[in-house]
Amino acid sequence: MSVSDERDVKAPEGGREAARQAALEKIARSRDVAQERQLLGAWTLFYKEILRFWTIAGQTVISPVITMMLYFLVFGYSLGDRLQEIRGVPYVDFLVPGLVMLALITNSYINSAFSLFITKVHGTIVDLLVTPLTYVQFLGAYVAAAVVRAMLIGSIIWIVAWLMGASPFYSVPVALIFMALTSMAFAFIGVVVAILGEDFDHINLLPNFLITPLTFLGGVFYSIEMLPAPWDTVSLFNPVLYMVNGVRYGMVGVSDVPVWQGAVMLLVLNAIFGGVALWLLKTGKKLRD
């Protein structure tokens, strides 16, 4: 069609009536079509999110694994020989769940926070907000993808540590459940921060000033029974301690705190963070203002 020709651009009256009929037929068809394949949307977003980090796996998967393996070599083998057993477990084994959790927490948070925030920066959030995705589907896709990335990195570190001589398989299901619940909680936080954040500094604020300190002080490298009073008691107020020790129980069979307490706390934290994320999405605060 020659679009520069004005006669083509302006439709004749007959054309308008034909367009009206075509439009009416289209509306009738669309109502039925709109009910189809309602789960495909959520699956697509989840799949896209997996593909997003996978296409840059060097940064998003390999790099954190290498960092953690360096920790493992330096702390576990070089310095670990000088440490006594902790709670009857060789330090190399004791360290594995700590390093798995260090990587897992950081990556679950950063995946959901960064990925959602970047859609706000690039403006592609609009493409999601106009879709028929429900709030639950939207949240579920982002969180599930973040959990997959975190669990993948955590599992690789776990297996590589085993290949390097550690024996971290006391109760695999317990370890996996704690890893999944922990990464889910931090993925929820990531979504909340991405929704509320206005620039990249806001995204980095939480890991720099809260998540990383809490994780390092949460028994990643040591048992709280090694701490002088009152720090051993103070540590009990750090929720990350319970997460790390839950995984530690699953991997090497020892924990500073009762495992059931960690499980209950994680369920409660997930309910709170998930609830806040869902509330933000449902009310449209900051996204649909």
Add this chain to the structure above:
Amino acid sequence: MEAVVELKGLTKRYGELRAVDDVTLRIEPGEIFALLGPNGAGKTTMIGCITGLITGFEGQVKVAGLDVVDHYRVTRRMVGLVPQELNWDAFFSVRQVLEFQAGYFGVKPTRDEIDALLDQFSLLEKADANTRWLSGGMKRRLMICKALMHDPVVLFLDEPTAGVDVELRDELWGYVEALRARGTTIVLTTHYLEEAEKLADRVGIINRGRLLRVDDREALMEEFGRRHVEVRLRETPSAQVIEALGQHEVEVQGRTLKLNYTRAGGDEEGGEEVDYLLKTLVGAGASIVSVEGGRSSLESIFREVLHEDADASSKGAS
């Protein structure tokens, strides 16, 4: 008959500001509706309320008879939006972006379907390129493709030709008309009046959140209907001729005569002034070089409506 989009008392407040203020409007099936207004008039906000980008508004918005809040899963499936701001997903190729966008709406396009759409928008050879490397015009076209992936009933184009060169603009206008011919209702916002004049069946003029006028483009232009005829003579008209023309408002500038007149009733009525002007000139033996006519553009009508609105509000304030 049911409207494709129906707004009843739509109001969106931001604190004291009413970005959209009590707007009631029907968009009819198969029409091209242009929403005109200066920057910040509330066009984008209004579209946002219909497409799901903006929630927390007062009043009612329906798409194909369904409330966009209660039945958002169905209404969003029927609506497509090409936003004003260029966007791109730096992680994926053109083809992937389109597959994802279709998937969000529960649509599974075949490779051939995507290729056909890309071809139509001259993007086929970029199908496997990362979207970040596309030019501005290509990104704009990709955004239209994205909005069309789920074959919406009504397509909203928010300032589609902002920052677009003339060639692409003409192409876009062609696409819009072709889409409408296939049954897609089109709503476009623009502050380029030429766009509305070329494309729109109906025009709505919005300012400071309020919908000031909605009418057929032709009716609007006829109602204001200012016209002019300019006659250029071979020689400067004599004093006699000027005197004879005196009863009509004719501007004389050297050898050019300009007659302004109103023709509110369309081409079939009025026009006696033109008839009189030309007969007088011919009767006086004046030699005519050229006769040119024209009518007031949508732009001048738009200015007039905004001007009236400004007057009304200043009276209201005082």
